[in-house]
Amino acid sequence: MIKLNINDEISRLRAVVLGRADSNGPIPKLEHAYDPKSAEHIKAGTYPTDEDMTLEMDEVAKVLEKYDVKVYRPHSIADYNQIFCRDIAFVIEDKFIIANILDDRSQEIDAIEDVMKQIDPSKIIEFPEDAHIEGGDVMPWGDYIFVGTYYGKDYSNYITARTNMKGVEHLQKLFPHKKVKSFSLRKSNTVADENALHLDCCFQPLGMGKAIIHKEGFLIEEEYKWLVDFFGMENCFHIDKREMYDMNSNIFSIAPDVVISEKNFSRLNKWLREHGFTVEEVPYAEIAKQEGLLRCSTLPLIRD
Template identity: 70%
Template sequence: MKLNIQNETSRLRAVVLGTAKSVGPVPSIEEAYDPKSVEHIKAGTYPKEADMVKEMEAVAKVFEKYNVKVYRPKVIEDYNQIFSRDIAFVIEDKFIKANILPDREGEYQAIQHVIEQIDKDKVIVLPEECHVEGGDVMPWNDYIFIGTYTGADYPDYITARTNIEAVKAIQELFPQKTVKAFELRKSNTNAKENALHLDCCFQPIGKDKAILHKNGFLVESEYEWLVNFFGKDKVFEITKEEMYNMNSNVFSISEDVIISERNFTRLNTWLRDNGFTVEEVPYAEIAKQEGLLRCSTLPLIRD
Protein backbone atom coordinates (compact mmCIF):
# COMPACT_ATOMS: atom_id res chain seq x y z
CA MET A 1 0.00 0.00 0.00
CA LYS A 2 1.42 3.38 -1.03
CA LEU A 3 0.44 5.93 1.58
CA ASN A 4 -0.17 9.55 0.62
CA ILE A 5 -1.47 12.28 2.91
CA GLN A 6 -0.48 15.86 2.11
CA ASN A 7 -3.39 17.63 3.75
CA GLU A 8 -6.80 17.25 5.39
CA THR A 9 -9.05 17.63 2.36
CA SER A 10 -7.72 16.04 -0.86
CA ARG A 11 -9.89 13.25 -2.28
CA LEU A 12 -9.90 10.33 0.16
CA ARG A 13 -9.15 6.85 -1.23
CA ALA A 14 -8.43 4.69 1.86
CA VAL A 15 -9.13 5.08 5.57
CA VAL A 16 -9.20 3.15 8.84
CA LEU A 17 -12.58 3.65 10.51
CA GLY A 18 -12.69 2.63 14.18
CA THR A 19 -15.26 0.20 15.54
CA ALA A 20 -17.79 0.43 18.36
CA LYS A 21 -18.34 -3.33 18.54
CA SER A 22 -17.67 -4.85 21.95
CA VAL A 23 -16.71 -1.56 23.63
CA GLY A 24 -17.26 -3.17 27.01
CA PRO A 25 -19.13 -1.95 30.09
CA VAL A 26 -19.52 1.70 31.04
CA PRO A 27 -16.11 2.73 32.41
CA SER A 28 -15.66 3.86 35.99
CA ILE A 29 -14.87 7.53 36.56
CA GLU A 30 -11.25 6.54 37.28
CA GLU A 31 -11.02 4.78 33.90
CA ALA A 32 -12.27 7.75 31.86
CA TYR A 33 -9.73 9.68 29.78
CA ASP A 34 -11.52 13.01 29.50
CA PRO A 35 -13.96 15.30 31.41
CA LYS A 36 -16.86 14.86 28.97
CA SER A 37 -16.97 11.08 29.41
CA VAL A 38 -16.91 11.63 33.19
CA GLU A 39 -19.94 13.95 32.89
CA HIS A 40 -21.94 11.28 31.07
CA ILE A 41 -20.81 8.48 33.38
CA LYS A 42 -22.03 10.53 36.36
CA ALA A 43 -25.30 11.47 34.65
CA GLY A 44 -26.08 7.90 33.55
CA THR A 45 -26.11 9.06 29.90
CA TYR A 46 -22.94 7.32 28.73
CA PRO A 47 -23.50 6.07 25.15
CA LYS A 48 -24.78 2.55 24.50
CA GLU A 49 -22.84 0.22 22.23
CA ALA A 50 -25.78 -0.47 19.89
CA ASP A 51 -26.28 3.26 19.27
CA MET A 52 -22.60 3.85 18.60
CA VAL A 53 -22.38 0.88 16.21
CA LYS A 54 -25.31 2.36 14.26
CA GLU A 55 -23.62 5.76 14.08
CA MET A 56 -20.36 4.30 12.79
CA GLU A 57 -22.18 2.20 10.18
CA ALA A 58 -23.78 5.41 8.88
CA VAL A 59 -20.27 6.78 8.27
CA ALA A 60 -19.17 3.51 6.62
CA LYS A 61 -22.14 3.88 4.21
CA VAL A 62 -21.02 7.40 3.23
CA PHE A 63 -17.52 6.06 2.51
CA GLU A 64 -19.06 3.32 0.39
CA LYS A 65 -21.05 5.91 -1.56
CA TYR A 66 -17.81 7.71 -2.44
CA ASN A 67 -15.85 4.51 -3.24
CA VAL A 68 -13.45 4.89 -0.35
CA LYS A 69 -11.60 1.72 0.73
CA VAL A 70 -12.42 1.20 4.41
CA TYR A 71 -10.33 -0.83 6.85
CA ARG A 72 -11.65 -1.71 10.30
CA PRO A 73 -9.72 -2.78 13.41
CA LYS A 74 -9.92 -6.41 14.55
CA VAL A 75 -12.47 -6.42 17.33
CA ILE A 76 -11.04 -6.92 20.83
CA GLU A 77 -13.59 -8.04 23.44
CA ASP A 78 -14.68 -5.33 25.89
CA TYR A 79 -12.30 -2.71 24.55
CA ASN A 80 -12.95 0.77 23.17
CA GLN A 81 -11.61 0.98 19.59
CA ILE A 82 -13.64 3.89 18.26
CA PHE A 83 -10.99 6.57 17.99
CA SER A 84 -8.53 5.29 15.41
CA ARG A 85 -7.05 8.78 14.92
CA ASP A 86 -5.48 8.58 18.38
CA ILE A 87 -3.33 5.58 17.63
CA ALA A 88 -1.48 6.62 14.46
CA PHE A 89 -1.38 9.17 11.68
CA VAL A 90 -0.01 9.49 8.16
CA ILE A 91 2.03 12.39 6.80
CA GLU A 92 3.16 12.11 3.17
CA ASP A 93 4.06 8.40 2.81
CA LYS A 94 4.96 7.78 6.46
CA PHE A 95 2.80 5.92 8.96
CA ILE A 96 3.62 7.26 12.43
CA LYS A 97 2.67 5.34 15.52
CA ALA A 98 1.27 7.61 18.20
CA ASN A 99 2.69 7.14 21.68
CA ILE A 100 -0.64 6.77 23.41
CA LEU A 101 -1.76 6.07 26.95
CA PRO A 102 -0.26 2.63 27.77
CA ASP A 103 -3.58 0.89 28.35
CA ARG A 104 -4.58 1.69 24.74
CA GLU A 105 -1.71 -0.24 23.14
CA GLY A 106 -4.15 -2.98 22.10
CA GLU A 107 -5.85 -0.56 19.71
CA TYR A 108 -2.63 -0.32 17.69
CA GLN A 109 -2.21 -4.10 17.65
CA ALA A 110 -5.76 -4.41 16.28
CA ILE A 111 -4.78 -2.67 13.02
CA GLN A 112 -1.69 -4.81 12.36
CA HIS A 113 -3.39 -6.28 9.27
CA VAL A 114 -3.31 -2.77 7.79
CA ILE A 115 0.24 -1.93 8.94
CA GLU A 116 1.55 -5.17 7.39
CA GLN A 117 0.55 -3.81 3.95
CA ILE A 118 2.83 -0.79 4.38
CA ASP A 119 6.54 -0.76 3.53
CA LYS A 120 8.35 -1.39 6.85
CA ASP A 121 10.70 1.53 6.25
CA LYS A 122 7.71 3.85 6.18
CA VAL A 123 6.37 2.81 9.60
CA ILE A 124 7.82 5.17 12.19
CA VAL A 125 7.84 4.63 15.95
CA LEU A 126 8.82 7.82 17.75
CA PRO A 127 11.13 7.75 20.80
CA GLU A 128 9.43 6.94 24.09
CA GLU A 129 9.66 10.49 25.44
CA CYS A 130 7.58 11.80 22.50
CA HIS A 131 3.91 11.84 23.47
CA VAL A 132 1.57 12.43 20.55
CA GLU A 133 -1.93 11.57 19.32
CA GLY A 134 -3.26 11.95 15.79
CA GLY A 135 -5.96 14.40 16.81
CA ASP A 136 -3.22 16.95 17.48
CA VAL A 137 -1.47 16.52 14.11
CA MET A 138 -2.72 18.18 10.91
CA PRO A 139 -0.76 18.07 7.67
CA TRP A 140 -1.68 21.10 5.56
CA ASN A 141 0.44 21.07 2.40
CA ASP A 142 3.71 22.90 3.27
CA TYR A 143 2.72 23.07 6.93
CA ILE A 144 2.16 20.60 9.74
CA PHE A 145 -0.07 22.07 12.45
CA ILE A 146 0.35 20.45 15.87
CA GLY A 147 -1.59 21.00 19.09
CA THR A 148 0.52 20.75 22.24
CA TYR A 149 0.78 21.77 25.87
CA THR A 150 4.14 22.82 27.29
CA GLY A 151 3.18 23.88 30.82
CA ALA A 152 5.31 22.54 33.69
CA ASP A 153 2.11 20.85 34.95
CA TYR A 154 1.84 18.76 31.73
CA PRO A 155 2.03 15.44 33.68
CA ASP A 156 -0.99 16.51 35.77
CA TYR A 157 -3.27 16.63 32.74
CA ILE A 158 -4.66 13.38 31.40
CA THR A 159 -6.05 15.67 28.67
CA ALA A 160 -2.55 16.79 27.57
CA ARG A 161 -1.68 14.26 24.87
CA THR A 162 1.10 15.80 22.75
CA ASN A 163 4.33 17.21 24.16
CA ILE A 164 7.06 19.45 22.79
CA GLU A 165 9.43 16.47 22.29
CA ALA A 166 6.95 15.06 19.75
CA VAL A 167 6.72 18.43 17.98
CA LYS A 168 10.53 18.47 17.61
CA ALA A 169 10.63 14.84 16.43
CA ILE A 170 8.03 15.52 13.72
CA GLN A 171 9.96 18.59 12.58
CA GLU A 172 13.07 16.38 12.23
CA LEU A 173 11.13 13.78 10.23
CA PHE A 174 9.85 16.45 7.81
CA PRO A 175 12.58 19.11 7.62
CA GLN A 176 11.13 20.54 4.41
CA LYS A 177 7.81 21.37 6.14
CA THR A 178 6.99 24.25 8.45
CA VAL A 179 5.85 22.75 11.74
CA LYS A 180 3.60 25.19 13.61
CA ALA A 181 2.69 24.31 17.19
CA PHE A 182 -0.29 25.69 19.11
CA GLU A 183 -0.70 25.71 22.89
CA LEU A 184 -4.12 24.25 23.77
CA ARG A 185 -6.31 24.97 26.78
CA LYS A 186 -6.48 21.92 29.06
CA SER A 187 -8.85 20.93 31.85
CA ASN A 188 -9.28 17.53 33.49
CA THR A 189 -12.64 18.54 34.95
CA ASN A 190 -14.45 21.01 32.66
CA ALA A 191 -15.17 19.79 29.14
CA LYS A 192 -16.13 23.29 27.96
CA GLU A 193 -12.69 24.59 28.94
CA ASN A 194 -10.77 21.67 27.45
CA ALA A 195 -9.40 21.28 23.93
CA LEU A 196 -8.50 17.60 24.11
CA HIS A 197 -6.81 17.75 20.70
CA LEU A 198 -6.17 20.43 18.09
CA ASP A 199 -9.08 19.08 16.03
CA CYS A 200 -11.42 19.87 18.94
CA CYS A 201 -10.98 23.60 18.26
CA PHE A 202 -9.67 23.85 14.69
CA GLN A 203 -9.84 22.11 11.33
CA PRO A 204 -8.98 23.23 7.80
CA ILE A 205 -11.68 22.53 5.21
CA GLY A 206 -11.95 22.91 1.44
CA LYS A 207 -8.99 24.58 -0.25
CA ASP A 208 -8.55 27.58 2.02
CA LYS A 209 -11.15 27.69 4.80
CA ALA A 210 -11.20 26.66 8.46
CA ILE A 211 -13.40 26.00 11.48
CA LEU A 212 -12.01 27.64 14.65
CA HIS A 213 -12.80 28.13 18.33
CA LYS A 214 -10.82 30.95 19.93
CA ASN A 215 -11.02 29.77 23.54
CA GLY A 216 -9.42 26.42 22.67
CA PHE A 217 -6.11 28.25 22.24
CA LEU A 218 -4.09 29.31 25.28
CA VAL A 219 -2.13 31.96 23.41
CA GLU A 220 -4.26 34.53 21.59
CA SER A 221 -1.53 35.41 19.08
CA GLU A 222 -1.42 31.77 17.92
CA TYR A 223 -5.17 31.83 17.32
CA GLU A 224 -4.77 35.16 15.48
CA TRP A 225 -2.04 33.61 13.31
CA LEU A 226 -4.56 31.01 12.08
CA VAL A 227 -7.22 33.66 11.43
CA ASN A 228 -4.71 35.64 9.35
CA PHE A 229 -3.42 32.51 7.60
CA PHE A 230 -6.88 31.56 6.32
CA GLY A 231 -8.44 35.06 6.28
CA LYS A 232 -11.22 36.22 8.57
CA ASP A 233 -13.88 35.85 5.87
CA LYS A 234 -12.92 32.20 5.38
CA VAL A 235 -13.11 31.16 9.04
CA PHE A 236 -16.23 29.74 10.68
CA GLU A 237 -15.91 30.61 14.37
CA ILE A 238 -17.73 28.17 16.64
CA THR A 239 -19.12 28.96 20.09
CA LYS A 240 -18.10 27.30 23.35
CA GLU A 241 -21.26 25.16 23.19
CA GLU A 242 -20.50 24.15 19.60
CA MET A 243 -16.93 23.24 20.54
CA TYR A 244 -18.30 21.16 23.41
CA ASN A 245 -20.50 19.35 20.88
CA MET A 246 -17.43 18.82 18.65
CA ASN A 247 -18.46 21.00 15.68
CA SER A 248 -14.86 21.37 14.47
CA ASN A 249 -14.43 17.60 14.37
CA VAL A 250 -16.04 16.97 11.00
CA PHE A 251 -14.26 14.94 8.30
CA SER A 252 -13.45 15.81 4.69
CA ILE A 253 -13.83 13.22 1.94
CA SER A 254 -12.65 15.81 -0.57
CA GLU A 255 -12.25 19.56 -0.97
CA ASP A 256 -15.98 19.91 -1.45
CA VAL A 257 -17.52 16.97 0.45
CA ILE A 258 -17.67 16.95 4.26
CA ILE A 259 -19.19 14.42 6.66
CA SER A 260 -20.84 16.29 9.51
CA GLU A 261 -23.10 15.56 12.48
CA ARG A 262 -26.75 16.12 11.57
CA ASN A 263 -27.39 18.37 14.59
CA PHE A 264 -24.71 20.91 13.61
CA THR A 265 -27.38 23.15 12.05
CA ARG A 266 -25.48 26.44 12.01
CA LEU A 267 -22.25 24.89 10.71
CA ASN A 268 -23.95 22.71 8.09
CA THR A 269 -25.91 25.70 6.76
CA TRP A 270 -22.70 27.74 6.48
CA LEU A 271 -20.91 24.86 4.74
CA ARG A 272 -23.68 24.53 2.15
CA ASP A 273 -23.77 28.31 1.66
CA ASN A 274 -20.05 28.08 0.90
CA GLY A 275 -20.47 25.43 -1.76
CA PHE A 276 -19.78 22.25 0.23
CA THR A 277 -21.75 19.03 -0.10
CA VAL A 278 -22.60 18.02 3.47
CA GLU A 279 -23.17 14.34 4.21
CA GLU A 280 -25.08 14.42 7.52
CA VAL A 281 -24.81 11.48 9.90
CA PRO A 282 -25.96 10.83 13.48
CA TYR A 283 -22.90 10.96 15.76
CA ALA A 284 -24.19 12.58 18.95
CA GLU A 285 -23.70 9.46 21.08
CA ILE A 286 -20.05 9.03 20.10
CA ALA A 287 -19.56 12.77 20.77
CA LYS A 288 -20.24 12.08 24.46
CA GLN A 289 -16.69 10.65 24.67
CA GLU A 290 -15.15 13.95 23.50
CA GLY A 291 -14.46 12.70 19.99
CA LEU A 292 -16.30 12.84 16.69
CA LEU A 293 -15.77 12.14 12.99
CA ARG A 294 -12.12 13.15 12.57
CA CYS A 295 -11.23 11.29 15.79
CA SER A 296 -12.67 8.01 14.58
CA THR A 297 -10.98 8.02 11.17
CA LEU A 298 -7.36 7.45 10.18
CA PRO A 299 -6.82 8.48 6.53
CA LEU A 300 -4.20 6.44 4.66
CA ILE A 301 -4.44 7.62 1.06
CA ARG A 302 -5.66 10.86 -0.48
CA ASP A 303 -5.11 11.90 -4.10
Protein backbone atom coordinates in the same frame (compact mmCIF):
# COMPACT_ATOMS: atom_id res chain seq x y z
CA MET B 1 0.64 -3.06 -0.76
CA ILE B 2 -0.92 0.18 0.44
CA LYS B 3 0.88 3.16 -1.12
CA LEU B 4 0.43 5.78 1.60
CA ASN B 5 -0.11 9.36 0.49
CA ILE B 6 -1.36 12.15 2.78
CA ASN B 7 -0.32 15.76 2.30
CA ASP B 8 -3.32 17.61 3.65
CA GLU B 9 -6.72 17.24 5.32
CA ILE B 10 -8.94 17.66 2.28
CA SER B 11 -7.70 16.02 -0.94
CA ARG B 12 -9.90 13.29 -2.43
CA LEU B 13 -9.91 10.38 0.00
CA ARG B 14 -9.16 6.90 -1.41
CA ALA B 15 -8.45 4.71 1.65
CA VAL B 16 -9.16 5.11 5.36
CA VAL B 17 -9.29 3.15 8.61
CA LEU B 18 -12.61 3.63 10.42
CA GLY B 19 -12.75 2.64 14.11
CA ARG B 20 -15.33 0.28 15.58
CA ALA B 21 -17.67 0.33 18.58
CA ASP B 22 -19.13 -3.17 18.82
CA SER B 23 -17.33 -4.30 21.98
CA ASN B 24 -16.49 -1.29 24.13
CA GLY B 25 -16.97 -3.21 27.34
CA PRO B 26 -18.78 -2.10 30.48
CA ILE B 27 -19.24 1.57 31.34
CA PRO B 28 -15.88 2.72 32.74
CA LYS B 29 -15.49 3.59 36.41
CA LEU B 30 -15.37 7.34 36.89
CA GLU B 31 -11.71 7.29 37.92
CA HIS B 32 -10.85 5.55 34.63
CA ALA B 33 -12.37 8.23 32.37
CA TYR B 34 -9.79 9.67 29.95
CA ASP B 35 -11.51 13.02 29.51
CA PRO B 36 -14.04 15.26 31.33
CA LYS B 37 -16.86 14.74 28.83
CA SER B 38 -16.85 10.96 29.24
CA ALA B 39 -16.79 11.50 33.02
CA GLU B 40 -19.82 13.78 32.75
CA HIS B 41 -21.85 11.09 30.95
CA ILE B 42 -20.68 8.32 33.32
CA LYS B 43 -21.96 10.43 36.24
CA ALA B 44 -25.24 11.29 34.49
CA GLY B 45 -25.99 7.70 33.47
CA THR B 46 -26.00 8.76 29.79
CA TYR B 47 -22.82 6.99 28.67
CA PRO B 48 -23.36 5.69 25.11
CA THR B 49 -24.14 2.05 24.31
CA ASP B 50 -22.22 -0.14 21.86
CA GLU B 51 -25.40 -0.64 19.83
CA ASP B 52 -26.04 3.08 19.35
CA MET B 53 -22.43 3.87 18.54
CA THR B 54 -22.13 0.96 16.09
CA LEU B 55 -25.20 2.22 14.21
CA GLU B 56 -23.60 5.68 13.99
CA MET B 57 -20.29 4.32 12.68
CA ASP B 58 -22.11 2.16 10.13
CA GLU B 59 -23.71 5.33 8.74
CA VAL B 60 -20.23 6.81 8.22
CA ALA B 61 -19.06 3.61 6.51
CA LYS B 62 -22.03 3.89 4.10
CA VAL B 63 -21.10 7.47 3.18
CA LEU B 64 -17.46 6.51 2.60
CA GLU B 65 -18.49 3.58 0.40
CA LYS B 66 -20.83 5.87 -1.57
CA TYR B 67 -17.73 7.88 -2.53
CA ASP B 68 -15.76 4.72 -3.46
CA VAL B 69 -13.40 5.03 -0.51
CA LYS B 70 -11.69 1.79 0.54
CA VAL B 71 -12.62 1.32 4.22
CA TYR B 72 -10.50 -0.77 6.57
CA ARG B 73 -11.73 -1.68 10.07
CA PRO B 74 -9.68 -2.82 13.09
CA HIS B 75 -10.30 -6.38 14.19
CA SER B 76 -12.46 -6.49 17.30
CA ILE B 77 -10.89 -6.78 20.75
CA ALA B 78 -13.43 -7.80 23.40
CA ASP B 79 -14.36 -5.10 25.92
CA TYR B 80 -11.99 -2.52 24.48
CA ASN B 81 -12.67 0.98 23.15
CA GLN B 82 -11.53 1.08 19.50
CA ILE B 83 -13.50 4.03 18.19
CA PHE B 84 -10.88 6.76 17.94
CA CYS B 85 -8.29 5.31 15.57
CA ARG B 86 -6.93 8.79 14.73
CA ASP B 87 -5.30 8.78 18.19
CA ILE B 88 -3.24 5.67 17.58
CA ALA B 89 -1.51 6.54 14.29
CA PHE B 90 -1.41 9.06 11.47
CA VAL B 91 0.04 9.35 7.98
CA ILE B 92 2.13 12.22 6.61
CA GLU B 93 3.37 11.88 3.01
CA ASP B 94 4.19 8.15 2.72
CA LYS B 95 5.05 7.57 6.39
CA PHE B 96 2.84 5.74 8.88
CA ILE B 97 3.56 7.14 12.34
CA ILE B 98 2.55 5.15 15.40
CA ALA B 99 1.44 7.53 18.13
CA ASN B 100 2.58 7.39 21.74
CA ILE B 101 -0.79 6.94 23.40
CA LEU B 102 -1.96 6.27 26.93
CA ASP B 103 -0.68 2.88 28.13
CA ASP B 104 -4.23 1.62 28.71
CA ARG B 105 -4.88 1.93 24.97
CA SER B 106 -1.76 0.21 23.65
CA GLN B 107 -3.62 -2.81 22.22
CA GLU B 108 -5.47 -0.63 19.73
CA ILE B 109 -2.54 -0.55 17.32
CA ASP B 110 -2.40 -4.38 17.27
CA ALA B 111 -5.98 -4.39 15.97
CA ILE B 112 -4.91 -2.73 12.71
CA GLU B 113 -2.08 -5.19 12.13
CA ASP B 114 -3.74 -6.39 8.91
CA VAL B 115 -3.46 -2.86 7.52
CA MET B 116 0.12 -2.39 8.72
CA LYS B 117 1.22 -5.66 7.04
CA GLN B 118 0.32 -4.04 3.72
CA ILE B 119 2.61 -1.06 4.36
CA ASP B 120 6.33 -1.03 3.50
CA PRO B 121 7.94 -1.67 6.95
CA SER B 122 10.58 1.01 6.27
CA LYS B 123 7.75 3.57 6.19
CA ILE B 124 6.43 2.67 9.67
CA ILE B 125 7.84 4.99 12.35
CA GLU B 126 7.61 4.92 16.13
CA PHE B 127 8.41 7.94 18.27
CA PRO B 128 10.77 7.76 21.27
CA GLU B 129 8.93 7.01 24.50
CA ASP B 130 9.30 10.52 25.94
CA ALA B 131 8.05 12.19 22.74
CA HIS B 132 4.28 12.11 23.20
CA ILE B 133 2.05 12.60 20.17
CA GLU B 134 -1.50 11.67 19.09
CA GLY B 135 -3.06 11.94 15.65
CA GLY B 136 -5.83 14.31 16.73
CA ASP B 137 -3.15 16.94 17.34
CA VAL B 138 -1.45 16.56 13.94
CA MET B 139 -2.68 18.17 10.71
CA PRO B 140 -0.58 18.06 7.52
CA TRP B 141 -1.36 21.10 5.39
CA GLY B 142 0.86 21.37 2.31
CA ASP B 143 4.18 22.92 3.36
CA TYR B 144 2.99 23.04 6.98
CA ILE B 145 2.22 20.58 9.72
CA PHE B 146 -0.08 22.11 12.34
CA VAL B 147 0.36 20.52 15.78
CA GLY B 148 -1.63 20.97 18.97
CA THR B 149 0.39 20.74 22.19
CA TYR B 150 0.60 22.14 25.70
CA TYR B 151 3.61 24.24 26.70
CA GLY B 152 2.99 24.33 30.45
CA LYS B 153 5.46 22.90 32.97
CA ASP B 154 2.47 21.12 34.55
CA TYR B 155 1.95 19.05 31.36
CA SER B 156 2.16 15.77 33.31
CA ASN B 157 -0.76 16.84 35.54
CA TYR B 158 -3.16 16.75 32.60
CA ILE B 159 -4.49 13.43 31.31
CA THR B 160 -5.98 15.65 28.59
CA ALA B 161 -2.52 16.82 27.40
CA ARG B 162 -1.55 14.26 24.77
CA THR B 163 1.22 15.83 22.67
CA ASN B 164 4.30 17.37 24.28
CA MET B 165 7.01 19.63 22.89
CA LYS B 166 9.38 16.65 22.49
CA GLY B 167 6.76 15.16 20.17
CA VAL B 168 6.61 18.41 18.19
CA GLU B 169 10.43 18.56 17.94
CA HIS B 170 10.66 14.93 16.83
CA LEU B 171 8.07 15.58 14.10
CA GLN B 172 10.19 18.49 12.83
CA LYS B 173 13.23 16.18 12.67
CA LEU B 174 11.25 13.63 10.65
CA PHE B 175 10.00 16.28 8.20
CA PRO B 176 12.80 18.87 8.02
CA HIS B 177 11.40 20.25 4.74
CA LYS B 178 8.05 21.12 6.40
CA LYS B 179 7.19 24.04 8.67
CA VAL B 180 5.94 22.50 11.91
CA LYS B 181 3.72 25.09 13.59
CA SER B 182 2.65 24.33 17.17
CA PHE B 183 -0.31 25.71 19.13
CA SER B 184 -0.70 25.54 22.91
CA LEU B 185 -4.22 24.33 23.73
CA ARG B 186 -6.46 24.97 26.73
CA LYS B 187 -6.60 21.88 28.94
CA SER B 188 -8.94 20.85 31.75
CA ASN B 189 -9.23 17.44 33.40
CA THR B 190 -12.63 18.34 34.85
CA VAL B 191 -14.53 20.88 32.70
CA ALA B 192 -15.43 19.55 29.25
CA ASP B 193 -16.28 22.87 27.60
CA GLU B 194 -12.92 24.31 28.67
CA ASN B 195 -10.87 21.41 27.36
CA ALA B 196 -9.43 21.15 23.85
CA LEU B 197 -8.38 17.51 24.01
CA HIS B 198 -6.68 17.72 20.61
CA LEU B 199 -6.15 20.40 17.98
CA ASP B 200 -9.09 18.99 15.98
CA CYS B 201 -11.35 19.75 18.96
CA CYS B 202 -10.94 23.49 18.39
CA PHE B 203 -9.76 23.88 14.78
CA GLN B 204 -9.98 22.25 11.37
CA PRO B 205 -8.91 23.40 7.91
CA LEU B 206 -11.40 22.73 5.11
CA GLY B 207 -11.40 22.91 1.33
CA MET B 208 -11.97 26.11 -0.63
CA GLY B 209 -9.75 28.07 1.79
CA LYS B 210 -12.15 27.72 4.72
CA ALA B 211 -11.55 26.68 8.35
CA ILE B 212 -13.49 26.04 11.57
CA ILE B 213 -12.02 27.58 14.72
CA HIS B 214 -12.80 28.08 18.41
CA LYS B 215 -10.82 31.04 19.74
CA GLU B 216 -10.92 30.02 23.41
CA GLY B 217 -9.38 26.63 22.63
CA PHE B 218 -6.02 28.39 22.17
CA LEU B 219 -4.07 29.51 25.24
CA ILE B 220 -1.98 32.05 23.34
CA GLU B 221 -3.95 34.67 21.44
CA GLU B 222 -1.11 35.33 18.97
CA GLU B 223 -1.26 31.67 17.88
CA TYR B 224 -5.00 31.88 17.30
CA LYS B 225 -4.47 35.13 15.36
CA TRP B 226 -1.77 33.48 13.24
CA LEU B 227 -4.30 30.87 12.06
CA VAL B 228 -6.99 33.47 11.40
CA ASP B 229 -4.51 35.54 9.37
CA PHE B 230 -3.36 32.41 7.52
CA PHE B 231 -6.90 31.53 6.37
CA GLY B 232 -8.43 35.02 6.46
CA MET B 233 -11.06 36.09 9.00
CA GLU B 234 -13.79 35.98 6.33
CA ASN B 235 -12.99 32.30 5.67
CA CYS B 236 -13.10 31.19 9.32
CA PHE B 237 -16.29 29.79 10.84
CA HIS B 238 -16.05 30.65 14.54
CA ILE B 239 -17.72 28.20 16.91
CA ASP B 240 -18.77 29.06 20.44
CA LYS B 241 -18.10 27.10 23.63
CA ARG B 242 -21.21 24.94 23.28
CA GLU B 243 -20.42 24.12 19.65
CA MET B 244 -16.86 23.25 20.62
CA TYR B 245 -18.24 20.98 23.36
CA ASP B 246 -20.48 19.31 20.76
CA MET B 247 -17.37 18.83 18.54
CA ASN B 248 -18.36 21.07 15.60
CA SER B 249 -14.72 21.35 14.51
CA ASN B 250 -14.34 17.59 14.30
CA ILE B 251 -16.00 16.93 10.95
CA PHE B 252 -14.19 15.03 8.17
CA SER B 253 -13.32 15.92 4.57
CA ILE B 254 -13.74 13.33 1.81
CA ALA B 255 -12.77 15.87 -0.87
CA PRO B 256 -12.12 19.62 -1.04
CA ASP B 257 -15.86 20.23 -1.47
CA VAL B 258 -17.36 17.22 0.38
CA VAL B 259 -17.53 16.78 4.17
CA ILE B 260 -19.17 14.38 6.59
CA SER B 261 -20.79 16.28 9.45
CA GLU B 262 -23.04 15.55 12.43
CA LYS B 263 -26.70 16.10 11.53
CA ASN B 264 -27.36 18.35 14.56
CA PHE B 265 -24.68 20.90 13.59
CA SER B 266 -27.35 23.05 11.94
CA ARG B 267 -25.53 26.41 12.00
CA LEU B 268 -22.28 24.91 10.69
CA ASN B 269 -23.94 22.73 8.05
CA LYS B 270 -25.94 25.69 6.71
CA TRP B 271 -22.75 27.78 6.47
CA LEU B 272 -20.90 24.97 4.69
CA ARG B 273 -23.67 24.57 2.11
CA GLU B 274 -23.80 28.33 1.58
CA HIS B 275 -20.09 28.17 0.75
CA GLY B 276 -20.44 25.40 -1.84
CA PHE B 277 -19.79 22.26 0.20
CA THR B 278 -21.70 19.02 -0.17
CA VAL B 279 -22.53 18.07 3.43
CA GLU B 280 -23.17 14.39 4.13
CA GLU B 281 -25.02 14.42 7.45
CA VAL B 282 -24.82 11.47 9.84
CA PRO B 283 -25.97 10.90 13.43
CA TYR B 284 -22.90 10.95 15.69
CA ALA B 285 -24.13 12.49 18.96
CA GLU B 286 -23.62 9.30 20.97
CA ILE B 287 -19.98 9.00 19.96
CA ALA B 288 -19.53 12.71 20.73
CA LYS B 289 -20.19 11.89 24.39
CA GLN B 290 -16.62 10.53 24.57
CA GLU B 291 -15.09 13.84 23.43
CA GLY B 292 -14.40 12.72 19.88
CA LEU B 293 -16.22 12.83 16.57
CA LEU B 294 -15.72 12.16 12.86
CA ARG B 295 -12.08 13.16 12.43
CA CYS B 296 -11.14 11.29 15.62
CA SER B 297 -12.65 8.03 14.41
CA THR B 298 -11.00 8.03 10.97
CA LEU B 299 -7.36 7.42 9.98
CA PRO B 300 -6.78 8.43 6.34
CA LEU B 301 -4.20 6.35 4.45
CA ILE B 302 -4.45 7.60 0.86
CA ARG B 303 -5.62 10.90 -0.60
CA ASP B 304 -5.06 11.94 -4.22
